[in-house]
Amino acid sequence: MRMNDEANGKVAFLFPAFSMKYRDFNRKPVPGYLDEVGEFLARASEVVDIDQRKFEKPxxxxxxxxLEDDLQEHYVAYVDSCALASLLRKRQIRCDYVAGYSMGVFAALHHSAALSFEDGLQLLHHVCTSAHEAAVGGTYGMGVVVGLSADEIDALIAQHCPAVEVADICAPRVVIVSGPRGDLEKLFAVAEPEGSMHSRLLPVTVPFHSTLLRAAEAKIRRFLAKVPVRPPECGVVSCVTQNVLKSVDEVIEEASGNLWQPLRWHQTMARLLDLGADVFLECGLSDSLCNLARSVEGDFRAYHPRKFDRLTAWRT
Incomplete structure (x- = not known):
């Protein structure tokens, strides 16, 4: 990553997933944010039951x-992301593109005006519930392997643990995997002598972004048929296909299949750069996507909330 001195292109808002934690967590990264998130939390509480303990100390x-623990973690991330993006809009920071990592897609769709805040939250609830229902009876998880390429990991999977799937390529040598927990641990064991520098389980018990959850798509589509979906008002870049979503049908396809389809975040960032984005704002209490941006070649600036006070340009 090369950080340029002047950014004259387009601005992209990035929405992290629920499991991406922010170091030294607090909700005071931006002046006025506590009031903004309070308003969104009140709206969310009209739609779902919010566990205040999880919200205060996620x-x-x-x-x-x-299931309830997973739902509450998703609610927290969604509310925080929507509130941060809303505050940036009120500060007249323009947004040309949005991209949501994993379940961050629902906050991205809300900010693009494809979904209302309330409908996005209900959809998130339905997707998470459907995922848990699809995973009943198994012991699943997700993990990260650092130091090997996706091709190298695919070869190890084929030889030792074929039930595991590559869920995302975050960076050239940072790969997320999904599947039965025992098989994930087997992959970690065989990856180390092959050059893996680090591997670990992620704090999830559902195999997101794997075909193990494909059966949930039909339920999600039925729910979406009842939800008002509008064409996005800004470009929504799919983390699955890297296409720019423009129509209602494209939004429905993304929202229906995001749960089980593999992600390609590194390619998504490259696509945003190709579209002219050179400022990236991470809209969530996270710096994970900014950290991943270090592996992306290009001239751009990336900001997470503790750096939002540096935003002096790129206004509407």
């Missing part, structure tokens, strides 16, 4: 009910 404790 990730610090686990609820006894696995």
């Amino acid at each position: 990730g610090e404790f686990v609820l006894d009910d696995e």
Whole structure:
């Protein structure tokens, strides 16, 4: 990554996933944010039950009910992301493109005006619930392998643990995998002597972005048929196909299949650069997507919330 001195191109808002944590967590990264997130939290509480403990200290404790714990983590990320993006809009920071990583897609779709805040939250609830229903009866998870390419990992999977799938290529040698937990641990064991520098399980119990959840798509489509979906008002770049979503049908396809289809975040960032984006704003209490941007070749600037005070240009 090369950070240019002047950014004269387009601005992209990036929306992180629920499991991406922010170091030294707090909700004071931007003046006025506490008021903004308070308004969104009140709206969310009219739609779903918010566990205030999870909202105040996300990730610090686990609820006894696995599904409820997962739902609350998703709610927190969605509310924070929507509130941050809204605050940037009020500050007249323009947005030419949005891209949502994994479940961050729903906040991205809301900011693009394809979904209302309330409908996006209900859709998120339905997707998460459908994912857990599809995974009933198995012991699943996700993990990250650092130091090997996707091709090298694919070869190890084919030889040792074919039930595992590559869920995302975050960077050339940062790969997310999904599948049965025992098979993931087997992959980690065989990856180390092949050059893996680090591998670990992620704090999820559902195999997101794998064909194990494909059966949930039909339920999600039925739910979406009842939800008002509008054409996006800014470019929505798919993390699955890297296409720019422009129509209602394209939004429905993305929202229906995002749960089980593999992601390609590194390619998504490259696509945004090709579209002329040279300023990236991470809209969520996370710096994970900014950190991943370091592996992307190009001239651009990337900001997470603690750096938003440096935003002096790129206004509407």
